Amino acid sequence: MAAIGGPLRIKRDRSPDCGMEQINVDSDSCRSVEREVGVIRYIGRHLLTLIPMVFIVSTLAFVLVQLVPGDPATYILGETSTPEKIAEINARLGLDRPLAEQYFSWLASAIRGDMGASFITNVPVTQTIGQTIESTLSIAVLATIVMLVMGMFLGMLSAIRGGALDTFLQSISSFFLAVPNFWLAPLLVLVFAIGLHWFPAVGYTPFGVSPTAWATGLVIPVVAVASSYIAQVALHARSSVLDVISRDFVRTLQAAGVPRRRILYKHVLRNAAIPVVTIGGLNFTSMLSGVIVVEVLFNIPGMGSLMVNSVYRHDLPILQATVIYFAIVVMVVNLAVDLLAAWLDPRIRVR
Structure with missing residues (x-):
């Protein structure tokens, strides 16, 4: 004016x-x-780095799968295999060509979006992965949400209440840190599936078929995967909350008469969540290995069990594709964690 x-x-x-x-x-x-x-610009740069990273991962995957003992032709033919039949199968699959020619032929097709077809079923790789990725992402995403929410809640509760509750929660967290998921999963099945009949023991129901069956069927796998990571996040959250509470700005807010609940949820929680989000992103990466184990134990048709079966059957296109998909997921999650940390703390400059 x-x-x-x-x-x-x-x-x-x-x-x-x-x-x-x-x-x-x-x-x-x-x-x-x-x-x-x-x-x-930050997102663009990181997306551009996916290109050389995917190239490196695909090269390593191709080299490593060549070291797997055996060959697809022997698995396909079984006991009826003969040198002539093996040579015929190898020629049909293109395995008789030099390795460099095989790799660059596969790479050229992959750039066009064609990951090839399974050696065993002859079904396109993208179609096979599309049928299994839902269950894997369901377990991984739900386990991550449970890990962050429960870990942050228990960590804050332990830091704020203190005393005997703090000691108890730290003891429980230390116990679950030492419990492997491949031991906990059968125990949960024995108690809650076979004993109490609360949840199904094995299998997976797609969300589109029955949301209720989808949710109940994932309870035990998600708990088995997330348990040790909840304990880890809780311990980090406790330390982070205690650190934030001791800072000058919190004492200033208390002296100004700001309600305690508002201080905790608006100021302490947001500042304490920054290292927890970073730990959660790192845990998601290692959690994928737990998902693979749980899928095998519960007979869930996911990408983890698909990758394990492809190793047994020497199904090289499936194995290469699953390794690349997992690598891309890890890189995208790392980018998301960086952006979330920058949103939680405006002092972090994203350039």
Whole structure:
């Protein structure tokens, strides 16, 4: 608004950060736009790094699968295999060509979106993975949510209450850190599936078929995968909450009469969640190995059990594709964790 008796004068200056003329009164908007542009550039750079990383992972996967003992032709023919039949199968599958030619032929097809077909079933790899990825992501995502929510809750409860409850929760967390999921999973089945009949022991029901059966069927696998990671997140959350509570700004808020609940949930929780989110991202990466074990134990048709079966059957296209898919998931999750940490703490500059 112009002052009474004089014209409105707006000073313009050249902002080096925004790269355009800015009006002083719009400096906050300029910084917001600059930050959004920085986030977009950050995402773009990381997405571009996926290309060489996928190339490296695909090369390593191709080299490593060549070291697997045996060959697909022997598995396909079984006891009826003869050198002539094995040579015929190898020629049909293209395994009689030099390794470099096999790799670059596969890579050229993969760039076009064609991952090949299974040596055993002759079903396209993308179709096979599409049929199994739902169960794997269901277990991994639900286990991650349970890990973060329960771990953060128990960590905050332990740090705030203290005393005997703190000692008890730390003891329980230390116990579950030492319990492997391949031991806990059969125990949960024995108690809650066979003994109490609360949940199914094995198998998987797609969400589209029955949401209720999907949820009940995932309870035991998710708990088996997430248990040790909940304990780890709880211990880190406890330390983080204690650190934040001891800072000066919290004491200032308390002296100003801000309600305790508001301090905890608006200020302490957000600041304490930053290292917890980082730990959660790292745990998700290692959690995928637990998902593979649980899928095999519970006979769940997921990508983990698919990868294990492809090793046994020497199904090289399936094995290469699953390794690459897992690598891409890990890289995308790491990017998401970085962006979430920057959102929780505006002091983190994403450039």
